[in-house]
Amino acid sequence: MQDKLRKLRNIANDVTLSPAQKARYLSLEAENMLAYPSLDTETQDALDERVICDMYEGHAPYKPRYVLPDYSVVMQNGSEYLELPAPETLDEAINTLMIAYHHVPSVTGMPVYIGQLDELLLPFCEGVSDETLYEKIKLFWRYLDRTLPDAFMHANIGPKDNRVARTILRVDAELKQIAPNLTLLYDPQESGDEILAMAGSNIAECCKPHIANHPVHADAFDERGYGIVSCYNVLPLAGGASTLTRVNLKEVALRASSEAGFFAETLPYYLELNFRLTQARIDYLFDESGFFDGFLVKEGWIDKDRFTAMFGIFAMAEAVNVLQDKEGREGRYGFDDTANAIGHRISEALAEAVEARSLDNVWRSHALLHSQAGLSDDVEATPGVRIPYGTEPDPVTHVQALAPHHQYYDAGISEILTVDESVTNNPEALVQLCKGAFASGFREFTVNVASNDLVRVTGYMVRLSDIRKFRDQQGSRTNTTVLGAEAAEMTGILDRKPRVVGNELSPGYRQ
Amino acid sequence: MNSPRATVSKILTYSIVDGPGNRLVIFLQGCNFNCTACHNPHTIGECNHCGDCVPACHADALSLVDGRIVFNPLTCDQCDDCLAVCPINANPMVRDYDVADILELARRHRPFLTGVTVSGGEPTRQLGFVVALFEAIKADEELAGLDCFIDSNGHLGASGWDSLLPVTDGVMLDIKSFDDAVHRELTGKENLKSLRSARLIHEAGKLYELRFLLVPGVTDSDDELDGLVDFMKDLGGDVRVKLNAFQHHGVRPKALEWEKMSKAGVDKAAARLREAGIPNVVTPAVYL
Structure with missing residues (x-):
């Protein structure tokens, strides 16, 4: 208790x-x-051994990990609870979202x-000039970054090309803010070149947006x-994820004979334990926390039945290399066909296990597999199924080695490709790499342009200059800088090319 | 199997600096210039099978068989020690490829590729291969969408361009100096053919980029830059001019005596060109 009180005091001071x-x-x-x-x-x-992990989500899950409201509900109906009428103008629409x-x-x-955002705001843009739209989006963007300074906050645009999406891209490249993060849903049939x-030019400018393979994702979900x-x-959408738990595949491999x-006993054993952990957390959220009695459910922003469980895995690279060592084989993950094939086989086994294990109070009654991008204190455990930092091959070889994994990870898988800054003279190359990645089965396309100040660290954005400032004890306005600084020190991610470890949750206060 | 073959120094399936988009780049061995500032001088010469490189290879990847160098890529660990000892700036690791080999490679990487660039060395010295390769790409249903570029020093005569340009989509052309004496000093050859080539390619609508290497105290003078401005204006249109900065990476000892070109120096030259009415000036994104 004495230790805990001291920790609280340290936070306060x-x-x-x-x-x-x-x-x-403190909370x-x-x-x-x-x-x-x-x-x-x-x-x-x-x-306790951290073979499985709850992402330090907290001991009393009183809210889902991720909530994805269907904001069109409040845009069309207003909100009785929030005493909001349905918006009629663009100003009212943006204000309602805020x-x-x-x-x-x-x-x-x-x-x-x-x-x-484009779908939500387009109905209010009739008669609004391009310049007015630009000014309003710019103020909206500034508001988001300054009041909700968290790089995990994420806006979506696309797949249809439209003026709101274009204005957002224009503003995002101009302001180069950490928040919000941005994804363009891309559909080769619908979006256009x-x-x-x-988007390619924007990535060269500020490493955003991230591009999602819309047809593949749309296929994995439903009409909503x-x-x-x-x-x-x-x-x-209109749901989210109750929890994200994850299995450290390296730790599992180390425990296999x-x-x-590994395939027959160790992996199935730890997967089952992670299912139990998941169910225990979901039971608390649904049966004890009272979360789903709130107005978000009553007014239809979210639906209790649309919350999935994210079943995360990480340290695939280390797991495969451990198994290669056990079998006396030299080939390393990412570079050797045999090693890569073991990785693909693990992903397939994971997908089958997740599909087969029924869970209560989970959308479609089973979890969704997720290649988890890492925590800022993961050491010697590479995010998801990625190739270890500093050893990655060129982006094309990188994509070709990892593409076979992507079919299995419905709840997301991110590979962050590092491209040197020569690409600022040639953003068309980013477009081509994206098309190549999607044609190879990639679900998502994310690039770090080396030497941009704004870079992805473990999946979220930070400014390198902020990390330097934070280290100098000046503090940072944005929450993710703390994580970025921690990740930089723990994992050496900034030693190499600006790259990403990957992830997301704040594990709490560190002394 | 009468497909033309080429002596290839290197192939890249990922390049973002050899033309628009991501490109398959084939570096052909051998050059008709001998530029002091060349940053990959081992592509200049052609192997004469003297055998000096064999003892330098610690991986036993090189041997002399019946008086000819034989290279085993499976044991090579790319230390490049053989390049350092070669007395004629050649490369014993060159490989022979025919058109079908390159097509196969392009097919394997097709979704990632915007186009194909043939570079060097000086690629037009293996003209027959380049023409055959570009023709084959354009005739292939799956590959026809790839644009075909050449990175050249322009030392090719008009009849050579006549056979090449109809199957070429774009040319990146280097002019080393607008002063013939300086050009001879830098390259060993006159600049007249290069200047003629630039005009001819531009008239065909295929001059994608004109490149100019800035070497401090050698090619960054007001006279040189004025020469570049006059030439571009005479050419007409808004051809993209790429200013490259001389760097020490990879160059031979003589060039190490020259200063590296700074970003400030390049920016100053670029500003001068823009002020003189050259609209499309590109500068390096990276300085080593």
């Missing part, structure tokens, strides 16, 4: 944190003084999904649709 950041860390510490949802011994042991965001919880306390070319949130999690033993 930390000169590098803003009052709001302190309040959040996390308080939540974690409560007892954890009840787990059997085997599951508890695996969690209010709505403050009532959408997530694991970070900030909204991770701010909507399919022009908006993809704009999907959204891309946080760092590349793909989830049901052989490659055959």
Whole structure:
């Protein structure tokens, strides 16, 4: 108890944190003084050993990890609870969204999904000039970054080319803010080359947007649709994810006797324990927290039945290399056909296991597989199925080695490709790489242009200059800088080309 | 199997600096210039099978068989020690490819490719191969969408361009100096043919980019830049001018005596060109 109190005091007195950041860390510490949802011994042991992981979501899940409201509900009906009439003008529409965001919880306390913005705003743009639209979006963008400064906050645009989407791209490249993160849904049949070319130029400018393979995602979900949130999690719209748990494949491989033993016994064993952990957290959220009695459900922004469970995995590269060592084979993951094939086989086994295991209070009664991008304190465990930092081959070889994994990860998989800054003279190359990646089966396309100040660290955006400032004890206005600085120190991600480890949750306050 | 063959120094399936988009680049061995500033001088010469490189290879990838160098790519670990000892700036690791080999490679990488660039060395020295390759790409249903570019020093006569341009979509052409004496000093050859080639290619509507290497104290003088401006104006249109900065990476000892070109120096030259009415000036994104 004495230690816990000291930690609370350290948070309260930390000169590098803003009052709001302190309040959040204090609340996390308080939540974690409560007892954890009840787990059997085997599951508890695996969690304690961090073979399986709850992403430090907290001991009392009183809100889903990710909430993806269908904002068209409040745009069409207004909200009785929030005493909002349905908006009629563009100003009213943007104002309604600005209010709505403050009532959408997530694991970070900030909204991770701010909507399919072009679709939401287009109906209000008739008679609005391009210049007026630009001015209003610019102010909206500034508001988002300054009041909800979290790079996990994610806006979606596309797949149709339209003037709101184009204006957002124009503003985003101009302002180069960390927040919001941005995904362009791209459909080769529907989007056209022009908006993809704009996206390519934007990436060269500020490493955003991230581009999603819309036909593949649309196929994995239903008519109500999907959204891309946080760092590349793909989830049901008007729902979300109750929780994200993950399996450290390297730790599983280390506990296996052989490659055959890994597939026959060790992997199924730990997958089952992770299912149990997932179910325990979901039971608390649904049966005890009262979350689904709130106005978001009553007014139809979200539907209780549309919350999935994200089943994450990471450290595929290390797992494969451990198995290669056990079998006396030298080939390394990402470079050797045999090693790559083991990786693909693991992904296939994971997908089958997730499909076969029934869970209560989960959309479609089973979890969705997710290639998890990492936590800022993961050491010697490469995010998801990525190739270890600093050893990646060129982007084309990189895509070709990893593409066979993508079919299995319905809830998202991100590979972050590093491209040197020569591409700023040739953004067309980014467009071509994107087309190549999608033709090869990639679900998502994300690029870091080396030496941009704004770069992706573990899936979210940070400014390198902010990290330097934070290290100099000046504090940062944006929450993700803290994570970025931690990730940079723990994992050495900035030693090499500006690249990404990948991930997302704040594991809480670190001393 | 009468498909023309080429001596290839290197092939890249990912390049974002050899023309628009992502490109398959085939570097052909051998050059008719001998530029002091060349940043890959091992592409200049052609192997005469002297065998000096064999003892330099610690991986036993090189041997002399019946008086000819034989290279085993499976044991080579790309240390490039053989390049350092070659007395004639050649490359014992060159490989022979025919058109079908390159087509196969292009097919394998097709979705990632905007086009194909043949570079060097000086690619037009293996003209028959280049023409045959471009013809074959354009005749192939799956590959026809790839644009075909050449990166050349322009030292090819009009009849050569006559056979090449009809199957070529764009040319990136280097002019090393607008002063013939300086050009001879830098390359060993006159500049007249290069200047003629630039005009001829531009008239055919295929001059994608004119490149000019800035070497401090050698080619960054006001006279040189004025020469570039006059030439571009005479050419007409808004051809893209790419200013390259001389760097030390890869060059031979003599060129190390020259200063590296700074970003500030390039920016100053670019500003001068723009002020003189050259609209489309591109500068390097990266300085080594």
